[in-house]
Amino acid sequence: MIDMRSLARDLADLVLARSCAGCEAPGTVLCPACWSHLTRSVIERSLPDGTLATASTDYLGIGTNVVIAHKEHGWHALTPMLGVLLARAVTTLTADPVSLVPIPPHAQALARRGTDPLADIVTATTRALHSVGQHAQCRPVLMRRQDAGALKLLGREERRLAVQSSFALSPRTPGLTGRVIIVDDVITTGITVVEARRTLEQAGIAVHGVAAVASTPLRGGLR
Numbered sequence: 001m002i003d004m005r006s007l008a009r010d011l012a013d014l015v016l017a018r019s020c021a022g023c024e025a026p027g028t029v030l031c032p033a034c035w036s037h038l039t040r041s042v043i044e045r046s047l048p049d050g051t052l053a054t055a056s057t058d059y060l061g062i063g064t065n066v067v068i069a070h071k072e073h074g075w076h077a078l079t080p081m082l083g084v085l086l087a088r089a090v091t092t093l094t095a096d097p098v099s100l101v102p103i104p105p106h107a108q109a110l111a112r113r114g115t116d117p118l119a120d121i122v123t124a125t126t127r128a129l130h131s132v133g134q135h136a137q138c139r140p141v142l143m144r145r146q147d148a149g150a151l152k153l154l155g156r157e158e159r160r161l162a163v164q165s166s167f168a169l170s171p172r173t174p175g176l177t178g179r180v181i182i183v184d185d186v187i188t189t190g191i192t193v194v195e196a197r198r199t200l201e202q203a204g205i206a207v208h209g210v211a212a213v214a215s216t217p218l219r220g221g222l223r
Ligand SMILES: [Zn+2]
Pocket: 020, 021, 022, 023, 024, 025, 030, 031, 032, 033, 034, 035
């Protein structure tokens, strides 16, 4: 049976891929100059609870444009590249076998987009890691207990309260092997991933670190 949604996405990609998601240069979905920018270095941050977090690029300019094009505008042709960017952040944390635990989507966002962009990226990340010999499995064991909705309109303390106890472990949690790494597309304050870590560790699951495609530069030298 033809998957009409998938077909429509592929057709949309053909139309949309006429310019670079990062800089709008014509001819490609992501130009070599933007790719070079996104893979220039890996950012390391210590989150408020001391968790080590890594990201492939800043959530600024090109980094923001590419993440938003994929997440909000459905540029699915970017998925393999975003998978490689997240894989760079993972390998910086460890070269050991990993279980990647994605931050679950908000119900509203999932309904609006009809897809979970992060889940697609993480699938591409496991492929990218396998291709360089690092064993990786996607383990979506977290679920949202209550949906805090869009956090970007809230202040730092309001965000912290909104995400408190927002995650639960899926009742059908498979065994997690190797080092457990929480993955997200963008780290902003880190409050969401810190809460995810707290949820996992309360269930006796040790978290090795957090990896993301991009990280927001924080004011006040908290990076
Ligand atoms: Zn470009």
